[in-house]
Amino acid sequence: MTDYKDLKIDTNIPEEEPARQEYFMVKCHELIEEFIIQNGVRPKFYVSTFGCQMNAHDSEKLIGILLKIGYDEAESEGEADFVIFNTCTVRENANQKLYGHLGSLKKKKETNPNMMIGICGCMMQQPEIVDYIKECYSFIDIVFGTFNFYKMAELLYRRMSGEKQVIEVLREPEKNVENLPERRKYSFKTGVNIMYGCNNFCTYCIVPYVRGRERSRTPEDIMDEIRKLVDQGVIEIMLLGQNVNSYGVNFMGESEIIKANPDYSFPNLLEEVCKIPEIKRVRFMTSHPKDLSDKLIDVIERNPKIARHIHLPVQSGSTEVLSKMNRRYTKEQYVALVEKIRNRIPDISLTTDIMVGFPGETEENFRDTLDVVRKCKYDQAFTFIYSIRTGTPAATMEQVSQDVVNDRFKRLLEVVRETSTVVSSRFAGQTKSILVECVNEQLPDYVTGRMDNNILVHFPGGKDLIGKFVDVKLTEPKGFYYIGEIAD
Ligand code: 5AD
Ligand code: SF4
Numbered sequence: 320m321t322d323y324k325d326l327k328i329d330t331n332i333p334e335e336e337p338a339r340q341e342y343f344m345v346k347c348h349e350l351i352e353e354f355i356i357q358n359g360v361r362p363k364f365y366v367s368t369f370g371c372q373m374n375a376h377d378s379e380k381l382i383g384i385l386l387k388i389g390y391d392e393a394e395s396e397g398e399a400d401f402v403i404f405n406t407c408t409v410r411e412n413a414n415q416k417l418y419g420h421l422g423s424l425k426k427k428k429e430t431n432p433n434m435m436i437g438i439c440g441c442m443m444q445q446p447e448i449v450d451y452i453k454e455c456y457s458f459i460d461i462v463f464g465t466f467n468f469y470k471m472a473e474l475l476y477r478r479m480s481g482e483k484q485v486i487e488v489l490r491e492p493e494k495n496v497e498n499l500p501e502r503r504k505y506s507f508k509t510g511v512n513i514m515y516g517c518n519n520f521c522t523y524c525i526v527p528y529v530r531g532r533e534r535s536r537t538p539e540d541i542m543d544e545i546r547k548l549v550d551q552g553v554i555e556i557m558l559l560g561q562n563v564n565s566y567g568v569n570f571m572g573e574s575e576i577i578k579a580n581p582d583y584s585f586p587n588l589l590e591e592v593c594k595i596p597e598i599k600r601v602r603f604m605t606s607h608p609k610d611l612s613d614k615l616i617d618v619i620e621r622n623p624k625i626a627r628h629i630h631l632p633v634q635s636g637s638t639e640v641l642s643k644m645n646r647r648y649t650k651e652q653y654v655a656l657v658e659k660i661r662n663r664i665p666d667i668s669l670t671t672d673i674m675v676g677f678p679g680e681t682e683e684n685f686r687d688t689l690d691v692v693r694k695c696k697y698d699q700a701f702t703f704i705y706s707i708r709t710g711t712p713a714a715t716m717e718q719v720s721q722d723v724v725n726d727r728f729k730r731l732l733e734v735v736r737e738t739s740t741v742v743s744s745r746f747a748g749q750t751k752s753i754l755v756e757c758v759n760e761q762l763p764d765y766v767t768g769r770m771d772n773n774i775l776v777h778f779p780g781g782k783d784l785i786g787k788f789v790d791v792k793l794t795e796p797k798g799f800y801y802i803g804e805i806a807d
Pocket of ligand 1: 409410523634703704705706707
């Protein structure tokens with residue numbers, strides 16, 4: 320990354336990325352310095368993130384850019400001069416939450432003339448939402464989408480230098496820009512995108528429309544990024560993609576590794592990452608059951624660095640519903656896959672996503688879902704009520720009545736609760752390696768960390784343990800977390 324002092328800001332605007340964004344970061348920085356002279360305080364930003372791990376990771380990049388520009392980070396939305404919402408649109412309630420926030424910020428903006436509001440992320444990829452914002456939320460300053468979020472500095476500069484409302488949303492990915500600043504939540508662990516988009520077109524899901532077609536980064540590109548992260552002290556990596564098991568179907572850019580081995584796929588990449596000595600733990604998310612190969616199970620089995628955790632969304636336990644969802648597996652195939660994984664890797668933790676109320680779901684279909692939950696013994700299940708997404712095939716199918724859906728959702732929660740409390744307490748008495756994340760908020764003499772299956776563990780210890788792996792005996796199972804003590 321170029322240093323400010325090395326850049327001549329009065330030269331022509333660079334065409335190439337990320338040089339172009341570096342240029343605009345310098346220009347924004349100048350305006351922020353002017354603001355400080357005029358107002359006597361450094362302005363503050365707050366990034367509010369909705370949705371999945373991919374969004375959380377994109378937000379780390381937005382924060383990196385804003386810090387580089389010269390903003391300070393605010394503790395809350397209410398204290399910030401620039402609030403940016405990185406939105407999710409996977410379910411309707413995510414959209415409603417955003418409108419709630421915008422309503423309350425409007426009043427704040429009336430009393431603070433310097434205040435700016437930006438919105439980006441998946442929701443902005445839907446043209447009707449952008450039209451609605453233009454019409455009903457004219458006080459919003461900047462709008463951009465998932466394909467150009469790296470351009471935030473440029474768009475912010477346009478707004479700061481006088482444009483009233485800057486809206487730029489691309490219909491398709493134009494280019495992939497990496498190597499921008501990024502502020503990681505933890506210095507010792509982070510996510511790395513290995514692919515973008517999704518080609519699966521599950522009939523309920525908006526993601527393929529708002530994140531575009533599947534495109535994988537080359538192994539060279541990913542490994543370069545990981546080596547840089549290692550130089551900065553990272554010891555745990557989470558490889559991120561909507562469907563990591565189809566990594567390698569379409570690469571962005573030339574790769575010598577792929578030329579030499581055209582069959583290179585996700586398990587190869589996982590093994591490469593495990594070979595980096597400084598990387599002590601590798602996670603990945605999300606796995607589509609239809610693409611989870613024997614090769615992947617082999618690689619997990621023989622690499623102790625790979626976390627014993629697979630997030631394997633089932634969505635429904637009914638073959639009939641799965642077919643209407645275009646998931647491309649049956650109930651029996653899913654259950655058989657879970658059995659195969661458990662036979663090969665007995666200490667694996669499985670988590671899942673389940674939806675109730677998909678169009679046409681019958682009581683019998685729903686009972687199949689409960690049956691799968693009981694059979695698969697998930698450590699954790701994320702449960703959702705089906706939400707109509709305009710433009711997806713399921714939106715025009717016959718919907719299930721709200722009362723029936725609510726009743727099924729309650730019953731599903733009960734079964735999930737019963738099974739996962741039993742399952743997740745199965746490690747009681749064992750000693751596990753915990754990566755310590757922080758001092759415990761409620762108990763200052765305790766620290767909090769995670770087992771490789773992502774479950775939280777709290778145990779007595781000091782802040783010197785943060786960022787270290789510690790062997791901890793799990794003394795008390797508490798449902799979704801454990802209390803432990805450092806093992807002798
Ligand atoms: N309604 C409800 N839940 C959905 N998901 C995706 N689309 C929808 C929808 N239209 C859930 C799926 C997915 C998770 C990220 O969100 O379970 O795995
Ligand atoms: Fe959506 Fe299906 Fe792609 Fe997951 S795999 S992002 S549920 S379309």
